Amino acid sequence: MTILLRQKINIEGKEKKTVKANLEEVLRKLIAFSEDFSYREHESLFAFLNDKDLLEKLTALVKKINGHHLPKTVFVIGIGGANLATKAIHDALSGYGESAYDAERKMIFLDTVDESVSEPVLLHIKTLNKKEDFVVVIVSKSGETLETLANTEFLLSHLEARFGDIRDRTVVVTGGGSKLDLSAKEKNISLVLLPDVFSDRFGAFSPTTLLPMMLYGYPADDLLSGAREVFRKFIGLKENISLETAFAIDEEYGRGHNIYDLFFFSPRLETLGKWHRQLVAESLGKTGKGITPTVSIGTTDLxxxxxxxxxxxxxxxxxxxxxxxxxxxxxxDSLEIDALSANVTSKSFSEINNAILQSVQESYFKNNLPYFDIILSDISLKTIGEYMTFAMLQTIFLSKLWSVNAFDQPAVEEYKTRAKRALE
Structure with missing residues (x-):
């Protein structure tokens, strides 16, 4: 992964000593807690990269559920941080929207509550012949998320009506003591407990993402290896592009640039953009501060x-x-419509896309619009792991620069409480 800034940011001389000291402290914590397998602090999120015992347990659980055959369908029930990283990975590798591949095997996500989502799910259930064709993964840290519980009741009731007892095809990922935890234990359903101190939007390398990935057949270590590589590279004050881009965003934010446009020049990366959008919005939008993240797709949104x-x-x-x-x-080169010169028709879509991107960036530069350029070597689990680590580090650094807690979401809890009351 290559990241280019329009201008070099001088970290050493630019910031006040107190700010630099705070950043040094968070870097020390991230390094120290990357080996904290008790996960007692929010900064322990990168310990998932090195937790061999956890990976072995997940591997054993996947083998128990899947046996010797991969399921035709993996249903993932969750919303927000509970499913966005998994969906970003799957959409990038298997195609998204009109670019999706027509594969026999599918990963189906149930997040929002709407008939436009539920009706295709019911049609898909009819294509399943036996219960070994599917696995259901229910993900909710709190075990209280209304949309997740509603989709769980919906999906399981229809699968049970068709296949009977499906407890051996169901696995729950939740926090200890939650409703889902208690129910899974009572019904003898496979269960993975999350750490008590855990923010699921920073859980791209946790069981919330690794388990559904592995059940589908994606090799977890490919994702983790990319993440480890970037974590080790970007964990100092010098030559730290996550930190440099955080400083660049902070500087432009102070000049009135309060919209952060994540412009992906590949439709397959749209959900990765939505994952990053949630990371920025929920982590940084607090106490009157925050930058509004948007997602654009090239070349369509040009x-x-x-x-x-x-x-x-x-x-x-x-x-x-x-x-x-x-x-x-x-x-x-079409024989019927001669619309482009031979010089253009001899180019690939990738070359045309790149030429358009360079032209757009020249326009940004001419108009003095701030930007930086991230180039992925390819679209793979490794590069997605690289990008996600970069984004999480950048967000944590920005939270320190703006003196907000990156790991909570107090305002979101209000709507959840109101919605539950409205339905009681």
Whole structure:
């Protein structure tokens, strides 16, 4: 993963001593707690990268559930941090929306509560022939999330109606003492408990993500190896691009740039952008502070929002995320419609995409719009692990610069309480 800043940020001379001391302290904590397998602090989130015992337990559970055959379908019930990392990984590797591959094996996510989601699920259930064709993973740290519990009742009731007892095809990932924990133990359903001190939006390398990934057949260590590589590389005050970009965002935020546009030049990475959006919004939007994250997809959104960016309010900082040029065939030269020169038709889609991106960045530079450029070597578990680690470190550094707690979400709990009362 290559990250380029328009200008070098001088960390040593730019910031006040107290701010630098705070950043040094958080770096020390992240390093120290990366081996804290008791997970007693929020900063222990990177211990998941090195927890061999946990990985062995998850591997054994996957073998117990899957046996010698991968399931046709993995249902993942959860919302927000409980499922976004898993969905980002699956959509990137298997295609998203119109770019999705028509594969026989599927990972189906139940997050929101709407008939447009539930009806296709019911149709899919009819394609399953036996209970070994599927696994259900229920993910909720609190065990209280209304949407997750509603989708759990919905999905399990319909699967039970078709296949009978499906407890051996169900696994729960939750916090100790939650309703889901107690119910799973009572019904003898497979259970993975999360640490008491745990923020699921920082759980990309925790069981909330690793377990459904592994049940589907993705190799967890590919994701973890990319994450470990970036963590080790970006954990000092010098040559730390996560920290440098955090300083760049903070500097532009002080100049009135309060929108952070995550501009992905690959539709397959759209959900990765949504994962990053949640990370930024829920971690940093507190006590009147915060930067609004948006997700744009190239080249599509050049034809919807670029006019505003270039000629509207100068209030955005942009992170361009693209994939290194790959070896592809040329787009071809139609005999019926001669619309492009031979020089263009001899190019691949990747080359055309890259030429457009460079042109857009030149326009940003000309208009003095702040941006940085992230180039992934490819779309793989390893590079996704790299990007997620970079994003989490950047967010933690920004929280320290803005003196907010990156790991809580007090305002979100209010709607959850009101919704439960409304339905009682």
């Amino acid at each position: 034809h919807s929002s670029l006019q505003l960016v270039l000629d509207g309010p100068k209030n955005k900082i942009t992170s361009f995320v693209s994939v290194h040029l790959s070896e592809e065939e040329s787009i071809g």
